[in-house]
Amino acid sequence: MVERLEHEVEAGAVPADGAAVRERLIEILAEVASTGRGPIDLSGEPAVLLMVGVNGTGKTTTIGKVAWHLSKELGLSVLLAAGDTYRAAASEQLDKWAERAGVELVGSTSGGDPGAVAFDAITAARARNVDVVIVDTAGRLHTQGDLMDELGKVRRVIAKQVPGAPHETLIVIDATTGQNGLRQAKVFAEAVDVDGVVLTKLDGTAKGGIVLAIASELGIPVKLIGTGESLEDLRPFDPADFARALLSE
Amino acid sequence: MFDQLSERLQATLSDVRSRGKLTEADVDSAMREIRLALLEADVNFKVVKSFTAALKERCLEAEVLGSLNPGQQVVKIVDEELTALMGGVGSELAFAANGPTVILMAGLQGSGKTTACAKLAHYFAKDGKDVALAACDVYRPAAIEQLVSIGERAGAHVYQQGADSDPVEIAAWALDRAREERRDVLIVDTAGRLHIDEDLMAELARIRKRTKPHDVLLVVDAMTGQDAVGVAESFAEVAEFDGIVMTKLDGDARGGAALSVKAVTGKPIMFASTGEKLPDFDRFHPERMASRILGMGDVLSLIEKAEQEVDQRQTEDLQKKLESDSFTLEDLLKQMRQVRKLGPLSSLLGMMPGMGAMKQIKNADVSEGELDRVEAIILSMTPAERADPSLINGSRRKRIANGSGTKIQQVKQLIKQFEQMRKMMRQMVSGKIPNAQQLAQTTSEVQRPRVRRR
Numbered sequence: 012m013v014e015r016l017e018h019e020v021e022a023g024a025v026p027a028d029g030a031a032v033r034e035r036l037i038e039i040l041a042e043v044a045s046t047g048r049g050p051i052d053l054s055g056e057p058a059v060l061l062m063v064g065v066n067g068t069g070k071t072t073t074i075g076k077v078a079w080h081l082s083k084e085l086g087l088s089v090l091l092a093a094g095d096t097y098r099a100a101a102s103e104q105l106d107k108w109a110e111r112a113g114v115e116l117v118g119s120t121s122g123g124d125p126g127a128v129a130f131d132a133i134t135a136a137r138a139r140n141v142d143v144v145i146v147d148t149a150g151r152l153h154t155q156g157d158l159m160d161e162l163g164k165v166r167r168v169i170a171k172q173v174p175g176a177p178h179e180t181l182i183v184i185d186a187t188t189g190q191n192g193l194r195q196a197k198v199f200a201e202a203v204d205v206d207g208v209v210l211t212k213l214d215g216t217a218k219g220g221i222v223l224a225i226a227s228e229l230g231i232p233v234k235l236i237g238t239g240e241s242l243e244d245l246r247p248f249d250p251a252d253f254a255r256a257l258l259s260e
Numbered sequence: 261m262f263d264q265l266s267e268r269l270q271a272t273l274s275d276v277r278s279r280g281k282l283t284e285a286d287v288d289s290a291m292r293e294i295r296l297a298l299l300e301a302d303v304n305f306k307v308v309k310s311f312t313a314a315l316k317e318r319c320l321e322a323e324v325l326g327s328l329n330p331g332q333q334v335v336k337i338v339d340e341e342l343t344a345l346m347g348g349v350g351s352e353l354a355f356a357a358n359g360p361t362v363i364l365m366a367g368l369q370g371s372g373k374t375t376a377c378a379k380l381a382h383y384f385a386k387d388g389k390d391v392a393l394a395a396c397d398v399y400r401p402a403a404i405e406q407l408v409s410i411g412e413r414a415g416a417h418v419y420q421q422g423a424d425s426d427p428v429e430i431a432a433w434a435l436d437r438a439r440e441e442r443r444d445v446l447i448v449d450t451a452g453r454l455h456i457d458e459d460l461m462a463e464l465a466r467i468r469k470r471t472k473p474h475d476v477l478l479v480v481d482a483m484t485g486q487d488a489v490g491v492a493e494s495f496a497e498v499a500e501f502d503g504i505v506m507t508k509l510d511g512d513a514r515g516g517a518a519l520s521v522k523a524v525t526g527k528p529i530m531f532a533s534t535g536e537k538l539p540d541f542d543r544f545h546p547e548r549m550a551s552r553i554l555g556m557g558d559v560l561s562l563i564e565k566a567e568q569e570v571d572q573r574q575t576e577d578l579q580k581k582l583e584s585d586s587f588t589l590e591d592l593l594k595q596m597r598q599v600r601k602l603g604p605l606s607s608l609l610g611m612m613p614g615m616g617a618m619k620q621i622k623n624a625d626v627s628e629g630e631l632d633r634v635e636a637i638i639l640s641m642t643p644a645e646r647a648d649p650s651l652i653n654g655s656r657r658k659r660i661a662n663g664s665g666t667k668i669q670q671v672k673q674l675i676k677q678f679e680q681m682r683k684m685m686r687q688m689v690s691g692k693i694p695n696a697q698q699l700a701q702t703t704s705e706v707q708r709p710r711v712r713r714r
Contacts (some may be wrong), residue, residue, distance in 0.1 A: 033457075066508060067370025067481065075401075082577045099409035100402040107401030152511040155536075157629055185370060188303035189485020190514055212369065216390070217487040240369075240399070 015039060033258065040254035041229045051207070051234060052178040053087070057136040058143045059169055059176040062209075063162060063199050064183035066150030069211035071101065073183050073237055074145050075108025076245035082114050087142040089114040092132030094125040094165060097149035105147055111242060115141070125149065125161065126168040133172040146177070153198035164189065166203045183209045186219035196225045210248070213235035218257050262553055268297035270555045273338065277331035287319045290334070302516025303491045307345070307523040311618035315341050339550050345519055346546035347528030351503060354474045360392070360438040360446045362471050364466055366499050367479035368491060369400075369452030372507035374407050376479050377449040377535055379541035380505070382414035383531075386539075388598045389444040395420035396427040396467065397451040407449055414538050417443070427451065427463060432470045448473065455494030476501040477530065480521060481512035488691040496525045500605035503530035506544060510534045515553070524547075574598065585686055589678060593638045596631065616680030637674050647691050649675045 016036055052058065062078070074091060081087045091109050093116060102118045109116040117132040119125075129146050130186045136144045148165060151158040169177050182205045184192050189198035201206050210219045213236050222233045233248040272293040272431060279286060283606040291312050298308045315338065318324070324333045355361045363380070367373050374397065381391040393411045395418060398405035404420050411418040419434040431448050448471060453460035467477065478501040480488060495501060506518055506529050522528055534545040574594060581587045638646060640663030645651050652660070661668045 040709070065483070065511065067372055069370055082376065098403035098406065099413075103405045104400070104402035111401075152508060154512050185481075187368065187484045187487045187491070189483060189488075189514065190300070191302075191483045191485075191513055194512060196325065212454075213485070215368070216490050217485070221485065223446060 018225040037251065037254040037258060038231065040257060041250035042225065043223055044233065044248075044253055045226075052145050054142060055079075055173055055176055055178045057090075057133065058178045059133065059173055060143065060145045060181040061148070061166060061169060061203065062145065062175040062183060063203055063205070064150060065152050068150065068183040068185040069237060070150060070183045070187075071095070071104050071108065071147055073181075073209050073211060073235070073245070074105065074147050075112055076237065076242055078109065078114045078145060079242040079244060081113035081139070081143055082112060088140070089143045089145065090132060090136045090141045091116045092128050092141070092144060092146040092175055093117065093119040094128045094147045095119075095149040096123040096125050096128065101147070101149065103238035113166060115139070124163050126165050127138065129169050130172065133148065133169065133176075153195050159202045160197065160221050162199075177206065178205055180205050181207050181209050182231075184219070184222065184225075185217075186210055186212045187217040188219075188221055189216065190221065190224075193224045193228065196229055196231055200231060201227060205231055207232055207234035209233075209235045209237060214238045214244070219253075220257055222253075223252055223257075261674065262301070262518070263512060265297055265301040265481070265515045266553045266555060268300070269294065269518065269553060273298065273331075273554065274390045276334050279331055282319075282330040282334070284320060284323055284325075287316060287325075287334070291316050293317075298519065301514035301519070302485045302488075304486060304516070304524065307316070307489075307520045310523070311345055312343065325399055328547040336555065339458050339554055339556070341551035342519075342553060343547045346549055347522045347544075348546060349423045351528040353530065354567060360435070360443045361475070362435060362438075362446050362473040362512045363696040364448045364450070364468060364471060364499070365479055365505070366476065366495060366501065367452060368481070369477045371452065371481045371484075372533065373397075373452060374403060374449055375410065376477075376505050376507055376531075376541070377407065378410040378414040378535060379538055380477075380531065381416035381445075381543055382538040385415040390442070391416040391445045391447065392434070392438045392441070392443040393418045394431055394438075394448040395447060396430050396434075397449055398423040398425065398430070399425055399451040403449075404452065407448070409534070410538075416447075417441075428466045428470055437628050446471075455491045455498075461494070461498045463577050468499060470581050474674060475503065477503050477505050478506060478527070478676055482506050482509045482515070482517050483511055484517045485550035488517035489520050492521045492525045492527075496527065497569055501525075501527060505529075505531040505533065510536075510540070518549075521663055525536045529629055531617070585682075587685060588680055589638050589641065589649060590643070592636065592678060592681075593646075596635065600631065613649050631634055633664070633670065634674060637661075637666055637671055640664040649678060 016026070016032065016039060019035065020032060062074055064070050078089045078091060082089050091105055091114060093102035093105045096119045099121065106116055106118060117128060117135055119128045125148060132144050132146065146165070146169065148162060153159065161178065166177060180203050182196055182199050184195065188195070196205065196208065208222055208225060208231055210222055210233050213219060225231050226233065236246050236248050238246065239243045272290055276282065276286065276290050294315070295308055295312045298311065299305065318337045319334050324330055324337070327333050351589060365373050365377050371399045378392055381393055384391045393402040393407060393416050395407045404423060408420060419437055421430050421433065427450065434448070435446060438611045450466065451460070451465060452465060453462065453464065476499050478492065478495050478499065480492065484491070504521055504527060509532050518529060529546070532538045578591060578595060581591055637660060640660045645656065657668050657671050660671050
């Protein structure tokens with residue numbers, strides 16, 4: 012990126028003054044960040060969204076927000092699947108979000124099989140004619156091979172149920188994550204074919220520069236950003252805004 | 261843990277070590293490598309700068325360069341400086357002279373506070389302490405339910421008033437109860453908060469004022485990047501924390517957060533959380549971590565763990581069996597189960613000197629699944645077969661493979677390796693110790709039978 016900018020300045024395409032170079036840099040950053048962008052695919056019947064990520068990035072919170080947006084703004088009926096059967100009270104947590112967002116939930120018990128939860132949720136969604144199913148999963152570190160295999164299984168269960176599903180697999184990445192985020196995205200993408208990134212906790216001081224590396228090296232675009240703890244704190248990703256924020260102090 | 265950093269530092273240092281003489285230029289280039297390795301590991305750039313400056317100064321002292329083995333000296337200095345960077349010799353928690361010791365936990369959202377609270381409770385409970393937890397996270401949905409559930413699993417009492425009370429009041433009320441009920445330790449869980457959220461930070465300060473904790477611990481996700489430093493600084497101002505709990509160290513974090521926070525805040529890392537389960541939590545020892553990063557192993561931790569978990573009598577039995585050459589597959593199974601009690605294999609290997617650098621082991625996918633398979637195979641054998649594997653003929657092999665859900669080749673492989681292992685043990689007992697290379701080869705074969713799967 013830096014090389015390209017230098018080249019353009021030398022060639023005279025960009026005037027050699029600070030502000031202009033800065034503007035051009037923002038453009039270039041935004042271009043990298045917008046790799047292969049596309050809207051979230053809701054074409055399936057039902058459309059199935061699968062949320063994955065390491066522990067504590069904000070998967071469950073993000074699901075609550077996405078559900079609220081889909082139901083309130085697009086008028087879609089949504090069903091949440093509590094696929095995190097590992098962490099204590101994860102199903103209760105999702106239940107509260109479902110209540111806040113006014114959507115339905117297929118709960119689970121601790122220690123249950125996440126694949127079975129996904130299966131039940133999709134069956135229920137079919138029976139009730141629900142438009143979108145969002146499947147939560149337990150946070151897992153990408154270094155835990157067997158847990159990553161389990162995730163692959165959840166995905167296969169979903170794929171068998173609905174053709175083309177999961178229509179959208181989103182990895183949730185915490186903006187405070189360092190260089191390690193690239194590795195996370197890579198390993199998760201190998202296990203479950205990630206379509207996009209949800210970058211959370213951008214309301215802090217972290218800027219989430221790691222998504223640039225994810226976009227340019229893995230071609231996985233950021234689709235949504237999380238900026239707080241309320242239902243409405245979720246926005247589509249805007250590469251230009253992101254690039255500008257990255258350079259601001 | 262910190263593999264990448266570890267690898268780069270070790271490569272640089274082995275280069276330095278291999279030289280008979282060191283010039284200033286050699287030291288310079290080594291310092292440049294170390295600087296790059298640290299920066300790539302997300303260590304804060306200011307910390308890197310002062311760290312390498314201090315390192316260089318010490319390395320250039322006349323006695324180092326003029327010593328008989330300057331390379332070795334440099335390694336020693338790096339080890340010492342890394343230890344100092346992470347907090348020097350392990351610091352201790354403050355305990356109350358009488359009444360409950362109050363520990364307040366704080367941190368960003370998703371850093372792992374609630375889990376860390378339960379693990380800390382388990383850590384104390386294991387020592388026979390009577391522990392209580394105060395559920396003050398009224399913001400995150402179901403956070404209280406989570407604490408109740410894992411807190412009880414950890415053997416602690418959980419004080420909670422639901423999500424409608426004020427966290428400051430809950431904390432004060434919980435402290436009163438802990439006093440009344442004469443608990444030894446009260447751990448206060450708080451909601452995750454952004455360090456720039458003034459209201460919530462003020463609330464944290466109020467909780468601190470009301471409960472007068474003996475220790476305030478900041479929970480930090482080891483995977484945090486450059487932002488870790490800013491977060492820690494802000495929390496240091498408001499919460500005046502005494503130490504840090506580093507979580508998610510079982511991932512492939514590069515180590516930036518762990519290496520930066522002490523230098524920036526002056527507060528040591530006190531605990532490290534290294535897995536999903538309650539016991540995956542221990543005191544953090546900077547000196548041991550430093551030697552692990554430098555590939556010198558952490559035999560001390562390994563021994564401590566072994567002392568806690570390994571059954572002494574069984575070990576003595578095993579010793580006798582080894583000496584009398586009557587080690588059977590049954591013993592192998594027992595042994596495997598004992599070792600597995602110590603934790604995941606990959607973390608054990610990291611504690612062995614030199615093991616981290618050994619290619620065979622690194623590449624061997626030391627997954628617990630492979631060990632499960634070995635267990636299953638042995639469990640599908642009859643006692644007679646376990647005692648004498650030579651009994652196992654074609655049809656028995658088939659039965660064992662079917663019974664354990666494995667392939668005939670895998671059964672064969674295991675028996676072959678077992679025979680090799682016995683041979684090696686015989687050598688060991690007779691005083692001829694096999695070299696590590698040989699050992700590594702057998703281990704990696706056991707874990708990865710050469711069978712094409714799928």
